[in-house]
Amino acid sequence: MSRNKIGFAAVFAAALTLTACGQNAAPASPDASAPAPTTAAAPTPVKAGHAAVHWSYAADTGPEHWADLESEFETCKIGQAQSPINIDHTQIVESGDIKPIETHYAKLENATIVDNGHTIQVNAADKDSYMMLDGEKYTLLQFHFHHPSEHQIDGKNAEMELHLVHENAKGEKAVVGVLIHPGTANPVIEQLWSHLPDPANTDGETLNAPIDLLALLPQNLHAVHYEGSLTTPPCSEHVNWSVLEEPVEWSQAQIDLFAKRFPDNHRPVQNLGKRALNGDD
Template sequence: MSLSKRLSQILFPVMVMSVMAGCGDNTQNSEAASKQEPSTPISAHQAHWSYEGETSPEHWAELDKLFTTCSTGKAQSPINIPQEKVKDEASLSPVSVEYSPSPVAIMNNGHTIQVNLKNQDNRITIEGKTYMLQQFHFHLPSEHEVDDKHADMELHFVHKSDEGKLAVLSVLITKGTENAELSKLWSVLPSEENKEEIAVPGNFDMNKLLPADLHSFRYQGSLTTPPCTEGVQWIVLEHPVQWSEAQISQFAAIFPHDNRPVQTLGSREIESDE
């Protein structure tokens, strides 16, 4: 059994509670993921990691033996997406998103701002496989690059299938008009790390954080935060959404940057649906 698979079996349950945090973010800390969007300490015994200094991404694998995949993995995320090398795949259909207004709670896990779902009524379906939304979180600037360029921010919706597989729906964010729905979250935005979730009044509509066009880039990757577990299905939406400069600045005031550098694509292919 491979190291990443053993790690996945051992760490998965805790990660979901903590990656619902980062997907590169832990569950409680962010891409990420139940095997990790954000995004994340996975347990009380997990080594401290960060995005700067001696605990920054280039040192993650040195901090804890559980993080070895961060340096030895061959299918790591995020990546740069060179559009001229993307393979148009006629057999792929756009991701089917079924989100409904839901009760949510927000927290600052020390790595990102994570929003946890209070129901299991939200899902995506790709190629006949259904994944339930667990949490979503944010990165600044974007973790993925398109043609070697970062977007201002990136949003990771972290999903898990009944079999325990992870799928992250990524939305790139650029400066532009204000997103009114986001204001519901930002009105209770925790500026400091907190262990207790803050309930967001009313229901929150995740659909309003998505672009109208759901065509996407697809590839196999990993969590973008320790333990960098592989086997994650990535769906990076081609079309960005806009937030106001003030909304982006509000996040930047808390996390000036919380993005892992792009990783080597290697022999992997990037496909797009038609």
């Protein structure tokens, strides 16, 4: 292969990672790598099905193979601080240094809900909602769901998990994980599921009624904190995770509605390695 061809191949490979797999050209990932879409001059997205790196949760394109699908996904295999993990309560360190997260969530206006082929995701249209973690401000970009949960609590998965993805001014990510158990129906999910977009609708649907984010969270915001990664390709690290101790409830019908579309969109737990699990006070 000539030098030129190698150069072209490298550029082409890099371009591939900018496109999403499946039906939706943007955002590329349902997880923290995917900020809310902007209308700024972006390159024309590659049409779905063309040159997209297809990854999934099963078989040849499933989690065991993500790193083999694309060189920029190599962290999925060689990373040493990957997510999700099993949260073993015997390993939690109560250092007293970390304060619980503080949410400053406004009612989310004009958010869009999209089925990106990997999950149902709600993208924030404004930057009004944020949280404080360790004295640092992280603005909410989007939230999405996994079935079953990605994190385990003492070896057990919950029925589902909500991820609220935030970013600070330096571009560092912080994700809040909320475990979901069957029980009472959640009013916000009722609202969202009544606007579930068709998977073919890659732009998603704008939600005219404001979303009460606090209704998605439990009362108690104590969490287990650790340093991890995106749970979807490219599995980038240095993500600040806060997995809330108190779960929330959804009705079984609300869970079933998501599960029908996404029977399994969870990455299995990864090795904790030398990382610490920190409680807060």
